[in-house]
Amino acid sequence: MQKSEARAIYHDLLLAREFEQAAAEAYTQGKIGGFLHLYPGEEAVAIGTLHAADAGDYVVSTYREHVHALVRGISPRAVMAELFGKATGCSRGYGGSMHLFDRERRFLGGYAIVGETFTVAIGVGYWIAMNEGRDAVLCYFGDGAANQGTFHESLNMAALWKLPVLFICENNHYQIGTEIHRHTAVPEIHRHGVAYGIPGRKVDGMDVLAVLEATREALRLIRDGAGPQLLECETYRYRGHSMADAGAYRSALEVAELAARDPVRQFEKIACGNGWLKTEECEALARQVREEVEDAVRFADESPEPERLDEGVHAEPFHLYGEARS
Numbered sequence: 001m002q003k004s005e006a007r008a009i010y011h012d013l014l015l016a017r018e019f020e021q022a023a024a025e026a027y028t029q030g031k032i033g034g035f036l037h038l039y040p041g042e043e044a045v046a047i048g049t050l051h052a053a054d055a056g057d058y059v060v061s062t063y064r065e066h067v068h069a070l071v072r073g074i075s076p077r078a079v080m081a082e083l084f085g086k087a088t089g090c091s092r093g094y095g096g097s098m099h100l101f102d103r104e105r106r107f108l109g110g111y112a113i114v115g116e117t118f119t120v121a122i123g124v125g126y127w128i129a130m131n132e133g134r135d136a137v138l139c140y141f142g143d144g145a146a147n148q149g150t151f152h153e154s155l156n157m158a159a160l161w162k163l164p165v166l167f168i169c170e171n172n173h174y175q176i177g178t179e180i181h182r183h184t185a186v187p188e189i190h191r192h193g194v195a196y197g198i199p200g201r202k203v204d205g206m207d208v209l210a211v212l213e214a215t216r217e218a219l220r221l222i223r224d225g226a227g228p229q230l231l232e233c234e235t236y237r238y239r240g241h242s243m244a245d246a247g248a249y250r251s252a253l254e255v256a257e258l259a260a261r262d263p264v265r266q267f268e269k270i271a272c273g274n275g276w277l278k279t280e281e282c283e284a285l286a287r288q289v290r291e292e293v294e295d296a297v298r299f300a301d302e303s304p305e306p307e308r309l310d311e312g313v314h315a316e317p318f319h320l321y322g323e324a325r326s
């Protein structure tokens with residue numbers, strides 16, 4: 001691996017961890033409304049997959065998507081301001097934590113409904129296929145979402161039409177407080193593609209390099225015309241489902257076992273061991289990231305709220321009916 005690539009990955013791992021910590025603090029201070037779903041423990045999934053993607057690829061993510069947005073290049077300021085519901089946020093303060101959006105970066109959300117990402121992703125995939133494009137769609141979903149009807153309907157259509165969609169399961173083993181073997185008859189999510197002829201692969205979702213390699217391979221197949229692929233990333237969230245959940249349904253032993261496989265520390269060890277990064281570089285990056293996040297919080301704090309709440313809610317009548325109705 002090139003040193004610059006290792007540096008970029010390490011930067012994003014640190015940023016992901018630091019950003020979510022700051023978001024949690026801001027939430028407890030009452031600066032963020034609604035629900036807040038955080039990503040610590042799962043960083044290797046968003047970072048490994050998105051470092052393998054091209055700038056032209058589309059991203060459709062869930063409500064646990066702050067890190068995906070950051071890795072895609074939306075600034076920490078714009079993401080934090082969106083969490084704070086401020087006019088300077090990437091969705092102009094109207095979306096909040098679960099509805100980050102950036103058309104330029106082809107970041108198509110942020111969806112709060114479980115199973116919603118599939119149908120959006122195949123719509124975009126269909127459009128790409130119709131235009132004979134080379135871009136792909138990265139479609140994220142949780143293990144719980146694999147039980148939704150939209151998952152099966154979308155896999156069927158994607159396979160039938162050979163759509164360029166990479167379905168990425170962020171299998172953190174829980175659907176809120178329900179463990180995977182209690183909510184899914186076949187817990188190996190990568191096998192769910194079999195019924196539709198979609199190749200599935202499972203990867204260690206705590207290992208950013210493994211995720212990177214598996215995603216590169218899947219995207220190569222998609223761009224070669226092999227049709228949709230399914231990647232299951234086995235991961236773990238260190239916090240509760242959302243800030244409203246203490247996660248008391250998990251044993252301390254389980255959490256400690258997974259904490260020992262921390263994706264940030266794992267990569268740090270490998271990168272330093274291989275000489276891609278020096279200890280001093282790691283420390284300097286950690287300082288830089290802390291400042292980036294502090295700056296984002298300050299920016300969000302000082303930003304104005306949206307002036308109106310109804311902007312963009314209703315379409316003008318002529319958009320719908322061709323001419324204004326009296």
Ligand SMILES: Cc1ncc(C[n+]2csc(CCOP(=O)(O)OP(=O)(O)O)c2C)c(N)n1
Nearest residue numbers: 064112113114142143144145172174175176
């Ligand atoms: C259609 C629908 N049903 C229920 C919910 C409530 N809900 C929000 S998150 C969630 C669990 C989803 O778990 P999973 O797909 O594993 O994602 P994770 O939160 O673990 O990342 C549920 C049931 C919802 N948002 N949408």
Ligand SMILES: [Mg+2]
Nearest residue numbers: 142143174175
């Ligand atoms: Mg889950």
